[in-house]
Amino acid sequence: MTASPSQASGTGSRAVPSTAETAAAIRAGDRRALARAITMIESTRPDHRAWAEDLMAELLPHTGKSVRIGISGVPGVGKSTFIETFGLHVIGQGHRIAVLAVDPSSQRTGGSILGDKTRMEELTRNHSAFIRPSPSGGTLGGVARRTREAMLACEAAGYDVVVVETVGVGQSETAVSDMVDLFMLLLLPGGGDELQGIKKGIVELADLIVVNKADGALVDAARHAVAEYRHALALLRQPSKDWKVPVLTCSAATGVGVPEVWETVGRYRATLAASGALDARRVEQARAWMWSEIAETLTDAFRRHPAVRADLPGAERAVTRGDATPTAAARGLLEKFLGNRTDG
Amino acid sequence: MTASPSQASGTGSRAVPSTAETAAAIRAGDRRALARAITMIESTRPDHRAWAEDLMAELLPHTGKSVRIGISGVPGVGKSTFIETFGLHVIGQGHRIAVLAVDPSSQRTGGSILGDKTRMEELTRNHSAFIRPSPSGGTLGGVARRTREAMLACEAAGYDVVVVETVGVGQSETAVSDMVDLFMLLLLPGGGDELQGIKKGIVELADLIVVNKADGALVDAARHAVAEYRHALALLRQPSKDWKVPVLTCSAATGVGVPEVWETVGRYRATLAASGALDARRVEQARAWMWSEIAETLTDAFRRHPAVRADLPGAERAVTRGDATPTAAARGLLEKFLGNRTDG
Numbered sequence: 068m069t070a071s072p073s074q075a076s077g078t079g080s081r082a083v084p085s086t087a088e089t090a091a092a093i094r095a096g097d098r099r100a101l102a103r104a105i106t107m108i109e110s111t112r113p114d115h116r117a118w119a120e121d122l123m124a125e126l127l128p129h130t131g132k133s134v135r136i137g138i139s140g141v142p143g144v145g146k147s148t149f150i151e152t153f154g155l156h157v158i159g160q161g162h163r164i165a166v167l168a169v170d171p172s173s174q175r176t177g178g179s180i181l182g183d184k185t186r187m188e189e190l191t192r193n194h195s196a197f198i199r200p201s202p203s204g205g206t207l208g209g210v211a212r213r214t215r216e217a218m219l220a221c222e223a224a225g226y227d228v229v230v231v232e233t234v235g236v237g238q239s240e241t242a243v244s245d246m247v248d249l250f251m252l253l254l255l256p257g258g259g260d261e262l263q264g265i266k267k268g269i270v271e272l273a274d275l276i277v278v279n280k281a282d283g284a285l286v287d288a289a290r291h292a293v294a295e296y297r298h299a300l301a302l303l304r305q306p307s308k309d310w311k312v313p314v315l316t317c318s319a320a321t322g323v324g325v326p327e328v329w330e331t332v333g334r335y336r337a338t339l340a341a342s343g344a345l346d347a348r349r350v351e352q353a354r355a356w357m358w359s360e361i362a363e364t365l366t367d368a369f370r371r372h373p374a375v376r377a378d379l380p381g382a383e384r385a386v387t388r389g390d391a392t393p394t395a396a397a398r399g400l401l402e403k404f405l406g407n408r409t410d411g
Numbered sequence: 412m413t414a415s416p417s418q419a420s421g422t423g424s425r426a427v428p429s430t431a432e433t434a435a436a437i438r439a440g441d442r443r444a445l446a447r448a449i450t451m452i453e454s455t456r457p458d459h460r461a462w463a464e465d466l467m468a469e470l471l472p473h474t475g476k477s478v479r480i481g482i483s484g485v486p487g488v489g490k491s492t493f494i495e496t497f498g499l500h501v502i503g504q505g506h507r508i509a510v511l512a513v514d515p516s517s518q519r520t521g522g523s524i525l526g527d528k529t530r531m532e533e534l535t536r537n538h539s540a541f542i543r544p545s546p547s548g549g550t551l552g553g554v555a556r557r558t559r560e561a562m563l564a565c566e567a568a569g570y571d572v573v574v575v576e577t578v579g580v581g582q583s584e585t586a587v588s589d590m591v592d593l594f595m596l597l598l599l600p601g602g603g604d605e606l607q608g609i610k611k612g613i614v615e616l617a618d619l620i621v622v623n624k625a626d627g628a629l630v631d632a633a634r635h636a637v638a639e640y641r642h643a644l645a646l647l648r649q650p651s652k653d654w655k656v657p658v659l660t661c662s663a664a665t666g667v668g669v670p671e672v673w674e675t676v677g678r679y680r681a682t683l684a685a686s687g688a689l690d691a692r693r694v695e696q697a698r699a700w701m702w703s704e705i706a707e708t709l710t711d712a713f714r715r716h717p718a719v720r721a722d723l724p725g726a727e728r729a730v731t732r733g734d735a736t737p738t739a740a741a742r743g744l745l746e747k748f749l750g751n752r753t754d755g
Contacts, residue, residue: 123736131733212738219736270647271612299643303614350731357730357737358710364745365709366702386701387694389475392467392563393701394556401708 083107086118090125093224098197101224105199105217111209123216126223131349133165133222133229134336137243139269140253142234145279149253149319150230151187156325157228158195164228165221166190168201169214169239197226211242212360218246244272245352248345249335251275251328254296256289256316274335275313276300277328282318289316309342310335374403427451430462434469437568442541445568449543449561455553467560470567475693477509477566477573478680481587483613484597486578489623493597493663494574495531500669501572502539508572509565510534512545513558513583541570552707555586559700562590588616589696592689593679595619595672598640600633600660618679619657620644621672626662633660653686654679718747 084092084100092100108119140146154164166187190196199217201210218229231247233239244250252273270276276296281289296314313331317324339345369375382400385391428436428444436444452463484490498508510531534540543561545554562573575591577583588594596617614620620640625633640658657675661668683689713719726744729735 120736120739120742124739127733127736216736216738268612268615271615295646299646302639302643303647353730353733353737354727357727357741360738360741361713361745362706362710364741364749365713366706368749369705369709383698383701386697389471389697392464392471392560393697394560394704395464395468397701397704397708398464401705405708405712 083118086122086125089122090223093126093220094129096225098224101197101220102199104220108216108220109213119216123219126220129223130219131222133218133227134332135218135247135249136228136230136332137233137240137247137250138230138253139233139240139243139250139273140279144253144255145319146232146253147187149277149279149317149325150232151190152319152322152325153328154187154190154196154230155193156322157329158193160329162228163195163197163226164190164230165197165199165218165224165226166230166232167199167214167217167221168232169210169243197221197224207238207242211239211246212356214243215246215356240269240272245355248339248348249274249332251277251332254278254292255280256285256292270300271303273312274310275328275331276315277324278314278316279319281316281324282321309338309344369400369404372404375400378403427462430466430469433466434567437470437564438473440569442568445541445564446543448564452560452564453557463560467563470564473567474563475566477562477571478676479562479591479593480572480574480676481577481584481591481594482574482597483577483584483587483594483617484623488597488599489663490576490597491531493621493623493661493669494576495534496663496666496669497672498531498534498540498574499537500666501673502537504673506572507539507541507570508534508574509541509543509562509568509570510574510576511543511558511561511565512576513554513587541565541568551582551586552703555583555590556700556704558587559590584613584616589699592683592692593618593676595621595676598622598636599624600629600636614644615647617656618654619672619675620659621668622658622660623663625660625668626665653682653688713744713748716748719744722747 089100089104093104104119104122107115107122110116110119138146138150140149150166154166157164187198191198214231218231221229231243233243240250250272252270252275254276256278278289278292278296293314293316300312300314315324315328315331317328319325336345339348370379378400382391382396386393386396433444433448437448448463448466451459451466454460454463482490482494484493494510498510501508531542535542558575562575565573575587577587584594594616596614596619598620600622622633622636622640637658637660644656644658659668659671659675661672663669680689683692714723722744726735726740730737730740
């Protein structure tokens with residue numbers, strides 16, 4: 068099924084091509100078609116959403132063949148420089164790389180993510196790279212869904228390495244680790260202090276830790292930081308039978324250590340593919356994604372229901388003041404929304 | 412409002428007293444009334460649920476005055492012995508203690524939680540202690556809700572210390588940390604190896620870590636473990652401005668170190684109360700509890716909807732096989748459930 072919103076309702080002055088045409092163009096490597104498709108994926112307009120959904124159905128058989136890598140790290144860790152150096156190395160190995168961003172809070176955090184494209188100047192110009200800045204605004208769930216679909220579109224376009232970037236300070240890291248094969252955390256050679264900006268629990272999400280800026284005067288500090296992180300991880304993390312989280316050093320500025328990061332990504336993929344853990348992770352991610360979309364849509368519909376909307380502020384106030392149990396407050400609201408279905 | 416299900420529908424042969432009578436009896440310290448009320452709280456029968464909800468409304472003004480402590484640790488760490496020694500010490504300080512358990516998977520894990528009451532023989536017999544085994548079966552959400560309400564009932568009964576116990580290997584630790592003021596993790600003096608049974612992320616939930624069995628030949632090992640955990644925590648955890656997670660040792664068998672654990676709990680409470688963080692945590696917990704009940708009920712109603720029920724297996728199969736995007740599959744199911752409301 069192909070949908071084609073009318074010219075008048077399209078994005079800008081161009082006519083929106085059919086999803087079949089777009090899918091064919093994307094698969095043929097047309098970067099503009101890919102960029103336009105992602106714009107439609109990011110749109111919240113119902114006709115755009117329907118178009119994007121049809122497009123995804125067309126692309127889906129051609130997805131799944133990339134290495135999906137999440138990269139997180141606080142501002143200042145040199146994430147953009149790392150992605151530039153890493154991306155150029157990966158391209159040098161014969162791959163094509165797409166870089167996406169998840170950052171629903173970019174306004175608040177200063178929008179450092181991919182906003183400053185000049186930091187990835189060379190990668191941006193490279194024909195084997197596709198760089199897409201963060202969709203602005205929206206809930207984390209919405210942004211995460213759009214990023215997931217953009218990732219699939221990039222796979223259909225033949226990018227066999229997809230990097231999803233986050234700033235490492237918010238909620239989005241869990242969302243990203245739920246959509247990638249490998250979640251990489253970039254750290255500075257500063258020991259524990261530099262983790263202050265990182266949200267609790269994020270270190271535990273990492274499949275690979277890379278201490279960046281291991282150059283010049285910081286080489287020793289980086290080596291020390293690696294030893295400390297290795298020790299702490301061994302102590303605090305449940306060892307997986309498939310994978311022991313490596314802690315590497317690199318210098319995105321000089322390129323030293325970056326090939327080893329890419330080799331480790333390959334080793335990770337091979338290890339998890341051999342044990343079946345990679346497929347299992349992706350299947351579980353797809354299932355979880357479906358359920359999180361269901362839960363989010365149900366909660367949205369609930370919040371928009373007129374009677375719920377009217378009663379919700381009072382109910383929340385009663386609960387937070389201790390005038391009503393959460394159970395009683397929830398049930399009162401749910402009866403408005405579900406009617407007879409509550410006991411069904 | 413008071414409800415009183417008829418004698419025929421009561422739990423067993425006794426008539427179910429009114430919620431007003433039960434609330435008065437609970438507040439007067441009638442342990443049987445408390446135990447019966449918790450049985451009603453744990454029931455899934457709609458008339459029992461309604462009765463329990465009315466009871467909670469009556470008790471709510473008299474809740475909130477206890478120290479709520481979550482205690483987690485793998486089987487073998489000496490949890491029951493610790494709770495017995497800790498409980499008797501706390502009672503010796505003039506308090507009354509209630510011990511509840513969250514363990515939806517108790518059948519699978521061998522039911523060690525509170526099943527072996529002989530391990531808490533002295534505490535069980537003490538009139539200042541109230542010990543309630545885990546409600547068996549049910550979803551984690553259901554068990555967590557029931558445990559939360561049982562906790563409130565114990566508070567209304569005048570227990571000013573409530574311990575909620577979990578086995579430390581499943582999902583329930585997050586649920587418990589979401590209902591208590593302080594989450595305590597018990598560890599063995601074995602270093603990192605003994606964390607193998609502990610689920611990823613649980614160490615990061617802990618507000619207090621206690622290395623148990625620091626006695627006899629293990630004193631040195633325990634001291635070494637404490638130093639290692641302290642170091643690892645400092646490195647991997649984001650320091651809170653209110654509280655740096657202490658790592659203590661104790662021997663539940665000899666009692667050495669147990670008073671210090673209780674003192675630390677008190678210091679934690681005082682610190683967080685002074686900064687306002689304690690109230691903020693409880694308010695946020697109540698709000699989150701309401702929303703998790705809403706989400707759970709919505710998802711339940713969704714799953715029970717006849718058309719959803721019919722289509723769900725196919726949709727999940729399509730998603731996990733990669734024949735449909737999670738978004739498309741979710742939307743197909745949601746249209747069955749919400750009808751016109753999807754776009755509303």
